[in-house]
Amino acid sequence: MSTLPASTPNILLVDDSRDGLLVRRALLEELGYSVQIAINGEEGLKLFESSNFDVVVTDYRMPRMDGRQLIERIRQLDPNARVIMLSGFVEPLGLTEQNTGANAVIAKTSNEAAHLVRSVKRLVNRGARKPPASQNNPSPRVRAANG
Secondary structure (H helix, E strand, C coil): CCCCCCCCCEEEEECCCHHHHHHHHHHHHHCCCEEEEECCHHHHHHHHHHCCCCEEEEECCCCCCCHHHHHHHHHHHCCCCCEEEEECCHHHHCCCHHHHCCCEEEECCCCHHHHHHHHHHHHHHHHCCCCCHHHCCCCCCCCHHHC
């Protein structure tokens, strides 16, 4: 009963918590997504540069390169990338889509899984549409579905 596109969407999960990565990967794979994981921002950036991802999900607090820095680097490579930021500090730090550069910001709470699934589905479906012609980007980051 899934509403996934014909091709399997590819998701990149970035978090310095292995347990968090494994739980989120299991959840998304159970829904039919292909999931790759990275244990820090630098590894996530390398994977992003070498593969096409429909959605990137990143933690906020990580050593060396935090989620905000990762999103900034991803946006330099692909301004149209779809990114979700997770954090246990959304409220205290006032994290929003506007100040993080993410398409969605999700608090690590008991409702995280439901919010993550909803946001991933929304962003994957958004990616199925063709971008305006003015966003003609010769970068290899452009999804095959857009070409």
